[in-house]
Amino acid sequence: MLGEAKSKSIADQTLASISADAAEVVISSKSSDLTRFYKNSVHQNVEEKEVRVHLRAWVGARSGAASTNALDEASLKELANKVAEIILLSPEGDEVPVLTQANGLTGVASLDQAAIEQTPQARAEAVRQVCEAAAERGLEAYGAYLVEANEQAVANSEGYFGHHAGSMADFQTVVRNNGASGWAQASHWKLDEVPVQSLGEEAIQKAKDAADPRSMEPELLTVVLDPYATVDLLQMLALPGMSGRAVAEGRSWISGRIGQQSMNEAVSIWDDGLDLGGVPQPFDSEGSPKQRLDIVQDGVVKGGVYDRQTAVEQDVKSTGHALSPDFPPMIRMYSPLPTNLFMAPGDQSTQEMIESTERGMYITRFHYTRHVHPRDCVVTGMTRDGVYLIEGGKIQGAVKDFRFTQSYVEALNNIEAIGSETRLIVDDFLKAAVSAPAVKIRDFRFTGATV
Amino acid sequence: MQDLLDRALNLAQTRGAQYADARVIENETETLVLQNREMRTLESSKNLGVGVRVLVEGAWGFASSRDLSLDEIDRVTDRAFEIARASALVPGEKVDLGPAITSQGTYETPVEIDPFSVSLDQKVSVLMETDRLLATVPEIKARVLNLVFIKERKWFANTDGARTDQTIIETGGGMTAHAVGEGEVQQRSYPSSWGRQQVTAGWETVVAWDLPGNAERVASEAVALLTADPCPSGRRDIILAGEQVALQIHESCGHPIELDRVYGTEAAYAGTSFLTTDKLNNFRYGSEIVNITADSLRPNGLGTFGWDDEGVPAQSTPIINEGKFVGYLMSRETAPRLGLTSNGCMRASGWNRIPLIRMTNVSLEPGTWSLDDLIADTDDGIYMETNRSWSIDDRRYNFQFGTEMGYEIKNGKLGKMLRNPTYTGITPEFWNSCDAICGEDDWVMWGTPNCGKGQPGQVAHTGHGAAPARFRDVQIGIHG
Numbered sequence: 058m059l060g061e062a063k064s065k066s067i068a069d070q071t072l073a074s075i076s077a078d079a080a081e082v083v084i085s086s087k088s089s090d091l092t093r094f095y096k097n098s099v100h101q102n103v104e105e106k107e108v109r110v111h112l113r114a115w116v117g118a119r120s121g122a123a124s125t126n127a128l129d130e131a132s133l134k135e136l137a138n139k140v141a142e143i144i145l146l147s148p149e150g151d152e153v154p155v156l157t158q159a160n161g162l163t164g165v166a167s168l169d170q171a172a173i174e175q176t177p178q179a180r181a182e183a184v185r186q187v188c189e190a191a192a193e194r195g196l197e198a199y200g201a202y203l204v205e206a207n208e209q210a211v212a213n214s215e216g217y218f219g220h221h222a223g224s225m226a227d228f229q230t231v232v233r234n235n236g237a238s239g240w241a242q243a244s245h246w247k248l249d250e251v252p253v254q255s256l257g258e259e260a261i262q263k264a265k266d267a268a269d270p271r272s273m274e275p276e277l278l279t280v281v282l283d284p285y286a287t288v289d290l291l292q293m294l295a296l297p298g299m300s301g302r303a304v305a306e307g308r309s310w311i312s313g314r315i316g317q318q319s320m321n322e323a324v325s326i327w328d329d330g331l332d333l334g335g336v337p338q339p340f341d342s343e344g345s346p347k348q349r350l351d352i353v354q355d356g357v358v359k360g361g362v363y364d365r366q367t368a369v370e371q372d373v374k375s376t377g378h379a380l381s382p383d384f385p386p387m388i389r390m391y392s393p394l395p396t397n398l399f400m401a402p403g404d405q406s407t408q409e410m411i412e413s414t415e416r417g418m419y420i421t422r423f424h425y426t427r428h429v430h431p432r433d434c435v436v437t438g439m440t441r442d443g444v445y446l447i448e449g450g451k452i453q454g455a456v457k458d459f460r461f462t463q464s465y466v467e468a469l470n471n472i473e474a475i476g477s478e479t480r481l482i483v484d485d486f487l488k489a490a491v492s493a494p495a496v497k498i499r500d501f502r503f504t505g506a507t508v
Numbered sequence: 509m510q511d512l513l514d515r516a517l518n519l520a521q522t523r524g525a526q527y528a529d530a531r532v533i534e535n536e537t538e539t540l541v542l543q544n545r546e547m548r549t550l551e552s553s554k555n556l557g558v559g560v561r562v563l564v565e566g567a568w569g570f571a572s573s574r575d576l577s578l579d580e581i582d583r584v585t586d587r588a589f590e591i592a593r594a595s596a597l598v599p600g601e602k603v604d605l606g607p608a609i610t611s612q613g614t615y616e617t618p619v620e621i622d623p624f625s626v627s628l629d630q631k632v633s634v635l636m637e638t639d640r641l642l643a644t645v646p647e648i649k650a651r652v653l654n655l656v657f658i659k660e661r662k663w664f665a666n667t668d669g670a671r672t673d674q675t676i677i678e679t680g681g682g683m684t685a686h687a688v689g690e691g692e693v694q695q696r697s698y699p700s701s702w703g704r705q706q707v708t709a710g711w712e713t714v715v716a717w718d719l720p721g722n723a724e725r726v727a728s729e730a731v732a733l734l735t736a737d738p739c740p741s742g743r744r745d746i747i748l749a750g751e752q753v754a755l756q757i758h759e760s761c762g763h764p765i766e767l768d769r770v771y772g773t774e775a776a777y778a779g780t781s782f783l784t785t786d787k788l789n790n791f792r793y794g795s796e797i798v799n800i801t802a803d804s805l806r807p808n809g810l811g812t813f814g815w816d817d818e819g820v821p822a823q824s825t826p827i828i829n830e831g832k833f834v835g836y837l838m839s840r841e842t843a844p845r846l847g848l849t850s851n852g853c854m855r856a857s858g859w860n861r862i863p864l865i866r867m868t869n870v871s872l873e874p875g876t877w878s879l880d881d882l883i884a885d886t887d888d889g890i891y892m893e894t895n896r897s898w899s900i901d902d903r904r905y906n907f908q909f910g911t912e913m914g915y916e917i918k919n920g921k922l923g924k925m926l927r928n929p930t931y932t933g934i935t936p937e938f939w940n941s942c943d944a945i946c947g948e949d950d951w952v953m954w955g956t957p958n959c960g961k962g963q964p965g966q967v968a969h970t971g972h973g974a975a976p977a978r979f980r981d982v983q984i985g986i987h988g
Contacts, residue, residue, distance in 0.1 A: 089964060091963060091964055092594075092595070093773070093776075093963055094598060095600075095771075095772050095773045095775060095776070096600065096772060097598075098598050098599055098600030098601070099567065099594075099595040099597070099598040099599075099600065100568065100595075100600055100773055101568060101570075101773070101862065101963075102567075102568060102569055102570065102591045102592070102594060102595040103569075103570040103571070103572075103591070103861075103862055103964070104570070104571045104572070104587055104588075104591060105571075105572050105860045105861075105964065106572070106573050106574070107557070107574055107860055108574060109555075120547070120550070121550050121551075122549065122550065122551040122552075123551060123552040123553065123554075124551070124552075124553045124554070125553075125554045125555075126554070126555050126556065126557065126574040127554070127556065127574070139552050143550050143551075143552065143628065146627070146628040146629050146632070147547055147550050147628070147632065148547055148632055148636060150546050150547050151546060176594070177590060177591045177594035177595075178593075178594045178597065180594070181594040181595060181597040181598055182597065184598055185597055185598045188598055197772075199772065199775040199776040200776040201776060201777070201963045203963070203964075229776060229777075230776060231775055231776040233772075233775065238775075306649050306650040306686060306688065307649055307688035307693055308650065308686055308688070308693050313691070366546075366548075385539075385967075386539040386541050386548075386549040386551060386654070386656075387539075387541070387654065387656070387703045387704075387958075389541075389548075389549065390541060390543065390548065390652060390654075390703075424779070424901065424902050425899045425900055425901065425902070426899065427897045427898055427899045428897055429897050429910050429928075429930065429986075429987075429988055430928060430987075430988075431693055432691065432692065432693055435987075435988040436988075437897065437899045437908045437986070437988065438899050439899070439900075439901040439902070439906065441779075441901075441902055458901060458906075460899075460901070460906055460908060460932070461988075462908070462986050462987070462988030463988055464988060485777075485963065485964075485965050486960070486965065502988055504908075504932070504986050504988065505906060505908070505932055505986075506906075507901055507903075507905055507906045507934075508905070508934070
């Protein structure tokens, strides 16, 4: 971790090295520790420390960008020279953007000292206890325990400087039981909010309940989804459907639905980078501040998210959702995107949702979901790590995995109940946090089954 | 750089490591993204760092840093040691790395024109001209074009005595046009979808793609798809274009033959494999015309190199031989468990990641048909081209794919265009239904530069040679 003062020094040095009409520097640093385990033993244990400096500058209607992970003075000058060289050769585009002005906004305190100070031994000890608990029941635990600290500083030629440091812990485990399996996962910026041992017990119970799955033909069924599967609903609605660019270009499920009651009135979805119930990031990589932004309110579609460029194109204000330049450019093409999504909880327990279901499936999570068609967010994917038949309001044993092909917009319109508790999950791909409850959905479309 | 690596290895040996290896990687990437006439990205990225992996008392530790100072090399090596000792608190099976690997030498991707020697102006011009032509079709509402050039130099050393130095050069690029109509959106891409085609080659490959020369066709096809009939549902013979065959290989053959998946080390994340070790040399994966090879020597593939990230030389391994399953992708640690030696498939996405078993160039060997003859030989089928969606279960068994465009085939002739084509199946049933594969003239080395695996996530670049192929009696038209 660089710290605020060092980040400011690097930012100032970098900005001073470039002669341009406008310039913006993003400095990101990361310290990441991860322990992976399989068959009740640790097989991979890694640490990574990285810093990147990204510089973008504009001269007239031309711009260029470059990045480096070398922080010495010569390398930062070389970075500035490279940007200047690219600008000279670049085609004319839009005019110089209006960069974020110094705003005096304060950040969010989300750096957990316990997370920073956790040792590899402590992490291994936590994993050992989960593995022993599984082994005692004749089961095998697999999974990963990740603890990291992230830091982002943004500065520009208008005098803006923003700095945020935060932590994130994630524990996930599959417990396997003779070909059947159970899953548990939780993420949080506070280490203590990731209860490793109880997550292990959750997966162990799921795996025991998943024993001896039977084959069933796919059909239209009521489903009770654990929060892990609900998280997937939000993730697939978000990428790229919640991008203001996709909305404007007619490529999103939001296109043509703004102001319409497209989901059940119990469904509310919002993004909030300031909420300590998520993994806070108070501003985006352009320095634009985040705040709560409603995407769906009481089932009514409100709109997508914006970064600086899409905001200008759509004549709205940036909502602070530019993706970090740490992502490869081919991923940044999907920018802007939400990275702290929340779905409002309801008032039922998972058990109550099961008891009110005459016939259906209780599903732990989805796997390898992909868009089939963007306009209705039609998605195909598989169930995984625990599918259970519900008959007469009771679990009647485990079932082999299904493939589904289902519009997620339609699914959230077919909501019959929402769980009272939420689970926070940070995905491995975009590092986006999603907090979601369990849900009960009627007429979920299963289109295939595995053997 | 070798001095730095030696310092890490000497320290590791002094401290009693059973084995250690170290890599310094220097990566330079140039990316151009043109979106709706605006140059969204014109960027040069440089990245340099070191990773040290140690095996201590049968347990692995790995640490990495962007700082190549001598003090930091020592700290990283010590940290890898500390992490390995923590791993030993939850011990697993004894590690056997097989025979010592002592590779020596240098390797560099052969290129006709170094892409970093081509002016930015020339690169921008290709994209701008292509975009201008796409924009002449008014129903095209969004256009994305890109070029990517990568030069990666990698120094590797291990305590067995291996010392290698290789430079890999990749060139990628492509375009996608989105057409939007009444309640419908369709896309067409070229040469490949999901951003780009990518190969180990130089600027000459961009010239060969002729992006401007394909722009109007791509735009027109996207618009035509808006009003095309939807792909029917039912069972049909299908002919997949080479790019879709490549992804089918990647998902349903490439991943399940990764021996670490088979042993379960990816079980909590990417999943496992239906190709369990009892099936090796004992399982009919596909029909007798199906021959699949993992070959890191093949020119232009994204899995083409001199040595893998354990120093094992590039080589060719039969995977499916006349339909029979005969080989895995292996590492030094996994191969001895089958009584075999590594076939050089350990690859890391950078200095800050440990190597994992990854695909090299997993390719379907060419057959004898021409595409025209194959279509003429098909009475009632669907031709599907350019991937739009893909999904497969955690054992790589049950899959569903969608493509950007399809055509009806009736009585040996291409008929009307079809939108939203999809097909689904079970991996061995599907490959056993393969009854025709096109020949060398239609065979292309496709690149998959976005293959995700592992935690922390690693994006690998893999190659897949493929030609169009026919599959009989496949379930199509799953619309949801």
